[in-house]
Amino acid sequence: MNSIFLTGASGFVGTSLINNFKDVSVRISSRGMESSFDCENNIIHLAGKAHDLEKISNPDEYYQANTELTKKVFDAFLDSKAKVFITLSSVKAAADDVQGELTEEFIANPITHYGKSKLQAEQYVLSKEIPEGKRVFILRPCMIHGPGNKGNLNLLYQLVSRGFPWPLGAFENKRSFCSIDNLMFIIKELIEREDIPSGVYNVSDDETLAINELIDLIAQSQNRKAKIWNISKGLIESVAAIGDKLYLPLNTERLHKLTSSYIVSNAKIKIAIGKPMPVSSREGLLKTFKSFIN
Numbered sequence: 001m002n003s004i005f006l007t008g009a010s011g012f013v014g015t016s017l018i019n020n021f022k023d024v025s026v027r028i029s030s031r032g033m034e035s036s037f038d039c040e041n042n043i044i045h046l047a048g049k050a051h052d053l054e055k056i057s058n059p060d061e062y063y064q065a066n067t068e069l070t071k072k073v074f075d076a077f078l079d080s081k082a083k084v085f086i087t088l089s090s091v092k093a094a095a096d097d098v099q100g101e102l103t104e105e106f107i108a109n110p111i112t113h114y115g116k117s118k119l120q121a122e123q124y125v126l127s128k129e130i131p132e133g134k135r136v137f138i139l140r141p142c143m144i145h146g147p148g149n150k151g152n153l154n155l156l157y158q159l160v161s162r163g164f165p166w167p168l169g170a171f172e173n174k175r176s177f178c179s180i181d182n183l184m185f186i187i188k189e190l191i192e193r194e195d196i197p198s199g200v201y202n203v204s205d206d207e208t209l210a211i212n213e214l215i216d217l218i219a220q221s222q223n224r225k226a227k228i229w230n231i232s233k234g235l236i237e238s239v240a241a242i243g244d245k246l247y248l249p250l251n252t253e254r255l256h257k258l259t260s261s262y263i264v265s266n267a268k269i270k271i272a273i274g275k276p277m278p279v280s281s282r283e284g285l286l287k288t289f290k291s292f293i294n
Contacts, residue, residue, distance in 0.1 A: 004191070005029065005082070007073060008046030012149055013088060013183065017044065020184045042191045043080075045073045045087040051114040062117035070121035078128065084191050086137045087125065091202060091264055093118035093140060103265045104140075104200050122200065130198060137190050139183075141203040142264045145284060146180030147291035153214075157292045160218045165227035166211075168236065171259035174208040176266075179284030182277045189273050201269040207281035208263050217282065221289035 004021065007029040008014045018026055029047065049057070049065035070087055077085045092115040094108045110116050122138050130136050145153050160166065183203055190196055209217075212228055219226035236255065243251035270276065 002041040003027065004042045004044055006044050006046065007069075008048065008088075011046060012146070013144065013180070014046045015148065016146060016180045016184060017046070017187065021188075041082055042084040043073065043077045043082050043086070044187065044191075045070060045085070047073075048088070049114070049117075051090075051092065051112065057113075059113040062113045063120070066114070066117035067120045067124070071124050074125050074128070078131065078134075083133060084135050084137070085125075086139065086187060086190060087121070089118045089122055089138050089140045089200075090115070091140045091142045091262075093122055097260065098262050098264075101263045101265045102202065104202055104268050126200075135190075135194075135196070136198045137196075138200045139186070139203050140200065141178040141183055142176045142262065144178045144180055144183060145288045147288060149180070149288060153285075153288060154292060156214065157218050157289055160215055160226070161222065161292075163227070165229045166215045167229045167231050168255075168259060169212055169228040169230040170233050170236070171211070173210055173259050173261040175211070175262050176204040176208050176264035177281050177285065178204050179277075179279045179281070179288075181279045181284060181287075185278050186269060186273065189275070196272050199268075199272075201272065202264050202266055203269060204264040204266045205279070205281035205284060206266065206277050209281055209285070211258060214285070217285050218289050221286055221293070 003025040004017075005027050006014060006017065009018060009026075009028040047065070047069060049062050074085060074087070091102060092112065093110055094102060094106050094115075096111045096115060098106075108119050110119050125136060125138060143152070145151075182205055186201075186203055215228055216226045236250075237252075239248075240250050240252045240255040242248065243254075266277070
């Protein structure tokens with residue numbers, strides 16, 4: 001494995017990587033360092049702008065942070081002696097909504113600037129000829145979770161922790177998640193082995209879970225029983241429609257995000273690695289939720 005040049009070290013995935021690769025020399029990126037990293041064997045590019053749930057970001061920020069920075073780091077990789085380049089993209093580079101199961105063969109059609117900026121970065125990387133002896137990996141994880149994660153799962157945890165009943169029990173869906181432990185396992189395999197071909201790979205846990213199952217797991221992590229109400233779908237949808245007009249917390253867009261399915265296939269990466277994911281979705285999510293207690 002030798003050494004790693006890392007961008008995005010201060011983020012959730014970056015700090016997890018540093019903690020998981022303590023026996024490896026990791027050089028952290030600072031401004032201007034991307035132009036020279038011949039001392040490193042592996043370049044792991046994690047820096048970028050995450051999806052803005054509040055929708056207040058300037059669209060150009062996504063293209064500068066996700067597209068242009070990736071171009072800069074990748075060009076420097078091509079000119080260096082480094083052998084492996086790994087960049088963290090997102091399933092949202094392919095689609096914001098999924099009918100069926102999302103595979104790498106899906107024709108990408110992102111809607112948001114976040115997804116479009118990630119896709120443009122991917123397209124630039126794939127447009128370049130890879131020199132012999134180098135390998136390039138574009139990883140598309142779905143929702144990443146793990147101890148220290150401050151995203152949507154934390155917000156859901158706080159809601160359930162306050163004792164509020166979950167009112168969307170009548171809705172059935174399936175969603176894919178990505179344990180940080182599984183992501184670290186995959187990255188380690190990619191940089192330790194030379195038999196895994198370059199390419200675009202989805203990253204997810206093996207299991208899919210419904211939102212109601214998440215509520216149960218949150219309650220389980222607190223050693224109590226979940227409160228789930230099976231209120232009529234029609235009534236909930238009517239309330240959400242009213243929320244569109246009155247700017248209530250529940251509107252049709254938020255209801256769709258909470259109740260729609262988003263299933264991601266990880267078959268390609270598992271075939272390439274030849275090993276199963278080491279952590280199940282339930283195991284990883286329980287670990288994540290228990291970390292929120294402290």
